[in-house]
Each structure stands twice: as structure tokens, then as C-alpha cells.
Amino acid sequence: MKRKIAAIFAADIAGYSRLVAEDEEETLRRLASYRQVTDDFIAKYGGRIFNTAGDAVLAEFPSAVEAVRCAIDIQESLRTRNLAYPSSRQMSFRIGITIGDVVERDGDLLGDGVNIAARLEGLAEVGGICVSRAVHEQVANKLSVQFADIGAQEVKNIPTPVHAYMVAMRREDGTYGTPQVKKPIKPGTANTPAWMWPVAATLVLLAGIGVGGFLYYTKLETSVTKPSMVASNATTSAPTPSAAPAPTPSSTPLVTSSPAPTPTPAPPTSIPSGEHFTADNIPFISDRNRVLLATEYAGAGDAKALAINLNGFIGWIAGQVNEDTAKTTALEQCQKRADNAGTTRKCELYAVGNTVVYAHGGPPLPPLPWVKRDSLVEKPFASKDVPMLREPGRNRLESLFAPGRKSRTIALGPGGQFFFNSGMDTLEESTRRNLQACGALAGVPCMIVTVDDVFVVPIPTTLRVTGFFKAEDSSVITPRERGDIAHKLAEATSGWNAVAVGTQGRPGLGLKAADETTAVNAALGDCVKRDSDCHVIAIGPFTVGPN
Known part of the structure; x- marks a missing residue:
């Protein structure tokens, strides 16, 4: 065991038990999707997840500044995602951050620093961030955000009060407001005559200053007055539109970390393929969205359009006034979902009406079978052993792929391109989607090198x-x-x-x-x-x- 000083980040979902009780399957699927976002930001800012349990995440950062930046980005990204859901089904994190002396044992961290971060998370508002005084001192003059001092807080299993601050969250116009902490008025002071003050003071002293002070501070209201937030969703007037639901949240969205640039194809409508629409031929998307499109899109009337994204996002709409409106709306829907997930890849039209207009055709794929299992060559997965990757790519695999849920695979291209996912419904879906996305990036067939926790191809170490x-x-x-x-x-x-x-x-x-x-x-x-x-x-x- 060794000791060290670290910035400890603790997060969990507010009202998670209620969300699970109302719809367990949908909640677990969305949790996997939201965890992909949090894990990605933690890795981006140099953090390391050292423990998870259910909806909770514990991470360490070498810098308090990076920990707070990470927390703010997570909350802003998830706030945008939540706009797609009614308030009763929104999934929001509380985050607490402190700096403390911790003990590292087998990769896990223990000590008061971890406990205090967890208690600060409990003090945070839904969708908010609460930090200790030590963190505030480190970041107050380094980040363009403001804080509300909520004073010393008594928290469970910590012997001394923790001085805490709320972080101001961003308004809809992009600015950061100053949090306003409500201070309670002492009972009975508003209309008390002047002659009563000595009597009141005597009674307070007789009752015990310690008890009175304790009750005052523990009942201090710590809620921050948040700026009002109005979501404006502009819609195109059209007769009975049929809009696509969000991409099926049954799996963690596809993630790529590749040195290859994103392809920039010609506009799809300028090179139409002319094929008749068949859902089975659509690349990148989940099996569930294939089924949905085979029934709802294929059977819908014109004017309609479908847009897709390399990361598996879709947008489609039917019943519009004309094809131009349908194409614009489908692309906007798809791109909004992609942007909310943090991917930089652009959506493209795949079909207009029942005609395929996708310019690129099917991505190159290797011959079947795509996965061959051989006990003589299999060995446990380690991100450092994946060939041809740069250090940022290995770090992404370590933080996002290694702790991911089954089924998960990695597809690797001959130039070091790679695509991976986790939490797929089946190994076949994980394999297909990764090979399609990796092949589209590389321009040549890729291969599956990892399935769940093992390499399934020989990984050379001597050369x-x-x-x-x-x-x-x-x-x-x-x-x-x-x-x-x-x-x-x-x-x-x-x-x-x-x-x-x-x-x-x-x-x-x-x-x-x-x-x-x-x-x-x-x-x-x-x-x-x-x-x-x-x-x-x-x-x-x-x-x-x-x-």
C-alpha cells in the first residue's frame, strides 16, 4: 500500500432507485450510455476510475482544476441529453470533489479523501457540483466559474465539519451565473421588540450556545438558485409527421479512437445509388433500429428520409410536405443525437423515400467467420498489448473498453485505425458494427482482435x-x-x-x-x-x- 495526495471525484445518479423501479430495463440501458459520456470525459482530463458500484463512479485526478473541468463538462453534456426526456425520467448526476490523502491498494483508493468526496456528492444539487474548500482554493483563480460558499457542513462518518462550495452551472446563453445561497432568518427575529433582545439572549445562553449553533448550521439551507432554463424545440409544420425515436439505448454507443481522419464524401444526393431501401443493408446501426426501420420507415408514406452516422446514430421522418423538408429534418435529428453524444462525425442521408442515396455503399468487410476462437493463441486483454496504437488510443481502451459490459469487441485496421463498443445485446451485433465502422474509416477490411476480456488473434511480443x-x-x-x-x-x-x-x-x-x-x-x-x-x-x- 502507498499513500498519495489526489483530487477525488465522486458521482452518482439522483433518484436512481426510483428510476429503476419505474422501468428497470430502460434505466439500465440509459445508464450504460451516460456512463460512456462520463468515462470519456474522465479519460480526457487525465482521470482514472478506481471504483464503480451500480450508478456510482469514483475517480482520481492529479489536478483539482482538471477534476472540476471534467465535472462541468459532464454535467453540461448530460443536461443536453436530458432535454429529450420528460422531467420524471431525466437521469442527472450529483458530483462531489475534494483533495485528500488516500491509500492505494490493488488499484483501489481508500481513506477520508474518498469518504469526503462521497459526502460532498450528497450535498450537491441534482445536476450540480459540490467541492471542498481545498478544491476551491486550488481552482478559484484558474477557472472562469463562480462558487457559492455554503459554509461548514456536518456529514456522516466525518468527525469534523467539511467547508463546502457549490459550483455555478452554465446558463442557456453560455454564461455562468453567480449562485445565490438562501440564508434562513432566525425564527422570531422579524417582529421582535427591542426590549426582548436581552431576554432572548439569556434564554439562548441558558439553552446552550453549542446546541443552538448546531441546529442553526445543520438547518442552513444549501440550495443554489439556478437560472431559469427554457428549451425551445422548433418544429416544421407538416401533416402528421412520424419522427424517429432516439437510437436504441440498449448498448453503449460506438466509440472510435483512430489516427485516420473522418472521411469527407461528396453529398449523397449527388451520387444516388438507386437501390431499393432494405433495412438489412444499413451499416453501423443497432439490430433493434434495423427492426424498427424495417417496419416503421419502410412502411411509412412519403415524403420521408433517413440519415445515419458512423457511430450508429439515426434520424428519420415521414409524412412531410416535400422531400427537401424530410431530408433536412432527418439530418437535423441525426446530427443532434450525435452532437449530444459528443461525437464529431457528421450524419449523412441514407435514403430518401424508399430509394437509397448513400454515396459510399457498404463498408469493406473481411470474409466470414469474423471471429475465430483458438485456445492456443488467446490471452487476457491488456490495452498496452493492442498493436499499432498510439498512447491516447491505448488510454481510451483502458478507461472505456476494459471496464465495459459484455458483449464488447475491438476491430483493428492495418493502419492502426480501430473501433470498439461495449454492452451490445449480442456478440454478432458488436462484431458487425465495429467491422463496418472500422472498415469505413480504413477503406479496407479490419479484423476483430478482442472479444470481451481476451485477445482472439495471436498478438506478437517478440517483434x-x-x-x-x-x-x-x-x-x-x-x-x-x-x-x-x-x-x-x-x-x-x-x-x-x-x-x-x-x-x-x-x-x-x-x-x-x-x-x-x-x-x-x-x-x-x-x-x-x-x-x-x-x-x-x-x-x-x-x-x-x-x-
Whole structure:
């Protein structure tokens, strides 16, 4: 165990038990979606989640400033999401932050710092943030936000009062208002004659200043007067419109962290595909939305349009006055959902009426089966072992993928592009959506490298992965032998495989080995029988080079 000073962040959902009691399935699905947002922001600001339980999240930050910035961004993002739900079904976090001395044990943090953060979270308003005096002192002159001093607060299981501050939340116009804390008036003081003051003072002294002070401070109202918030939802006048619901919240939204830029295609309407609309062919979206679109969109009357997003968001509408109105509304619906989730990817029209207008066609996919299980090559997942990723990508996997719910997968592209998700209804859906999204980014088929908690392909450690290996396309193998090598590798469906080559391009193989080292040694041994200066060029499905 070791001690350290850290900024501790504690959050949980207000009224969570009631939400679960009213609709357990819908609440759990939305919780997974909202947790994706909180986890993403925590990682963005350098935090680390060290404990979760139900709706609660505990995280540590090396900086109080970053912890408060993270909390503000989380609350603003979730406030926007909640506008889509009636007030009785809104899911809002309370957040508490303190700085304290904590003990680290097996990755978990213990101590008063953790307990105080949890108590401050309980003092926060719904959708609000409450911080300790130590945090306030650190951030007051560094962030353009304001605070309300609510004084010393008695909290459960903490022997001394905790001096706390409320953080001002942003108004609808983007400004930050100064919180106003209501101060109670002492009972009976409003109309008391002057001659009664000595008597009152004597009675108070006789009753005990300590008890009176305790009651006064514990009954001090700590609520912050929030600025009024009005949501204006402009709608287009149209005969009986049929609007799309939000993307099915049964799963955590797709997440990408890829060095590849977002594709910028030509406008879909300028290159229509002309295919008849079939829900089964729509890429990226959930299976539940496929079913919904197959029934409600396909059967709806014109004018109608459907927009989709690489991250799986959709927007559709029917019964509009004309196609232009339908296209505009569908795109706006889809983009609003994507923006609320924090993705930067743009929505595009997929269909107008029952005609597909999506410019890109289906994304490139590998041949079936997409997932092959082999106990000889499987090993526990670790974000540091995922090949070809940069450090930010590994950090995202560590904070978002590793603690995610099953079913979850990672699809990897030959240039280091990757897509992942968690909490899918089925492994098949997780696999399909990740391969489609990754393929769209990479422009070539990707592969599933991780399923839930294990790698399902051989992950080289003796040499550095540089890309995907295809023997038939390898320029270092003599042309007349490429086909034979590809055939032999295709037949070696279990264990570790390796390919070595010498100066004359003559290859050597190590097939169906029990481990990486055995495969590498066998490939080198086979190569030196036919060539000189042999070196390994492939291990499993990857090309490799020196570390």
C-alpha cells in the first residue's frame, strides 16, 4: 500500500432507485450510455476510475482544476441529453470533489479523501457540483466559474465539519451565473421588540450556545438558485409527421479512437445509388433500429428520409410536405443525437423515400467467420498489448473498453485505425458494427482482435507489429511461392504461425505452433535451409519488424 495526495471525484445518479423501479430495463440501458459520456470525459482530463458500484463512479485526478473541468463538462453534456426526456425520467448526476490523502491498494483508493468526496456528492444539487474548500482554493483563480460558499457542513462518518462550495452551472446563453445561497432568518427575529433582545439572549445562553449553533448550521439551507432554463424545440409544420425515436439505448454507443481522419464524401444526393431501401443493408446501426426501420420507415408514406452516422446514430421522418423538408429534418435529428453524444462525425442521408442515396455503399468487410476462437493463441486483454496504437488510443481502451459490459469487441485496421463498443445485446451485433465502422474509416477490411476480456488473434511480443500480412501481396516473397504460402497459412487454422524470408525471397514457415517463440524458430529454421540472412516478416495475421 502507498499513500498519495489526489483530487477525488465522486458521482452518482439522483433518484436512481426510483428510476429503476419505474422501468428497470430502460434505466439500465440509459445508464450504460451516460456512463460512456462520463468515462470519456474522465479519460480526457487525465482521470482514472478506481471504483464503480451500480450508478456510482469514483475517480482520481492529479489536478483539482482538471477534476472540476471534467465535472462541468459532464454535467453540461448530460443536461443536453436530458432535454429529450420528460422531467420524471431525466437521469442527472450529483458530483462531489475534494483533495485528500488516500491509500492505494490493488488499484483501489481508500481513506477520508474518498469518504469526503462521497459526502460532498450528497450535498450537491441534482445536476450540480459540490467541492471542498481545498478544491476551491486550488481552482478559484484558474477557472472562469463562480462558487457559492455554503459554509461548514456536518456529514456522516466525518468527525469534523467539511467547508463546502457549490459550483455555478452554465446558463442557456453560455454564461455562468453567480449562485445565490438562501440564508434562513432566525425564527422570531422579524417582529421582535427591542426590549426582548436581552431576554432572548439569556434564554439562548441558558439553552446552550453549542446546541443552538448546531441546529442553526445543520438547518442552513444549501440550495443554489439556478437560472431559469427554457428549451425551445422548433418544429416544421407538416401533416402528421412520424419522427424517429432516439437510437436504441440498449448498448453503449460506438466509440472510435483512430489516427485516420473522418472521411469527407461528396453529398449523397449527388451520387444516388438507386437501390431499393432494405433495412438489412444499413451499416453501423443497432439490430433493434434495423427492426424498427424495417417496419416503421419502410412502411411509412412519403415524403420521408433517413440519415445515419458512423457511430450508429439515426434520424428519420415521414409524412412531410416535400422531400427537401424530410431530408433536412432527418439530418437535423441525426446530427443532434450525435452532437449530444459528443461525437464529431457528421450524419449523412441514407435514403430518401424508399430509394437509397448513400454515396459510399457498404463498408469493406473481411470474409466470414469474423471471429475465430483458438485456445492456443488467446490471452487476457491488456490495452498496452493492442498493436499499432498510439498512447491516447491505448488510454481510451483502458478507461472505456476494459471496464465495459459484455458483449464488447475491438476491430483493428492495418493502419492502426480501430473501433470498439461495449454492452451490445449480442456478440454478432458488436462484431458487425465495429467491422463496418472500422472498415469505413480504413477503406479496407479490419479484423476483430478482442472479444470481451481476451485477445482472439495471436498478438506478437517478440517483434513489433507493422500491419496486416497477406502472403499473396507480399513483395519480399518470390512471386512463384506466394500462392503456396497463402494456401498453407489458410490451412493452418490453429496455433501460432510465422513466416521468415531470406535475401533471395525464399520463405520459411513455422505452422500450428503452441507458442510464438516456437513458431518463429521453426520459420527461421525452415528458411535457412533454402536461403541466407533469414528474418521473420510475419507472425499470425500481422507483418512484423524490429522492436
